[in-house]
Amino acid sequence: MPTKRAAAKKPSREKKRTKDSSICKSCVPARCCMYFSTEIDAPHSAKDFDDILWILAHRDVEIYTKRRRWYVMVKTPCRFFDPTRGCLIYPSRPRICRAHHPAECEFHEEYDFDLHFHSYEELERYFRLRYPK
Numbered sequence: 001m002p003t004k005r006a007a008a009k010k011p012s013r014e015k016k017r018t019k020d021s022s023i024c025k026s027c028v029p030a031r032c033c034m035y036f037s038t039e040i041d042a043p044h045s046a047k048d049f050d051d052i053l054w055i056l057a058h059r060d061v062e063i064y065t066k067r068r069r070w071y072v073m074v075k076t077p078c079r080f081f082d083p084t085r086g087c088l089i090y091p092s093r094p095r096i097c098r099a100h101h102p103a104e105c106e107f108h109e110e111y112d113f114d115l116h117f118h119s120y121e122e123l124e125r126y127f128r129l130r131y132p133k
């Protein structure tokens with residue numbers, strides 16, 4: 001199950017520095033409000049891989065790794081995002097949202113994941129190469 005950094009909403013792509021926050025105006029719906037991710041324990045055994053397969057058995061979930069850390073990405077929109085008004089709780093939005101500046105937007109760079117599993121089957125193939133039956 002997810003552990004450690006609940007705050008790891010966007011560790012996903014290499015950050016690009018830009019001063020231009022107007023990029024958000026053309027980003028509708030705001031992509032950064034459409035998912036969250038959090039770190040999970042890296043697998044070290046067949047049992048661990050099997051547990052991560054269980055995570056990927058659920059819809060709209062992906063797994064990725066970056067610098068040997070493993071993350072689960074849950075592709076679900078924030079309930080406070082309104083397509084026309086944006087963030088409905090902007091003045092009191094959570095700390096993770098406050099910390100996410102457009103200058104660090106992950107959607108203006110290529111993914112820099114080391115591994116990315118979009119489905120149960122993808123991870124299962126990877127898993128079976130390491131732990132043949």
Ligand code: SF4
Pocket residue numbers: 023024025027030031032033100101102105106107
């Ligand atoms: S920070 Fe990036 S993903 Fe979020 S609204 Fe701005 S441009 Fe879109």
Ligand code: SF4
Pocket residue numbers: 032033078079080081082086087088089090093094097
């Ligand atoms: S609280 Fe606001 S800024 Fe944070 S994810 Fe939800 S809609 Fe986006």
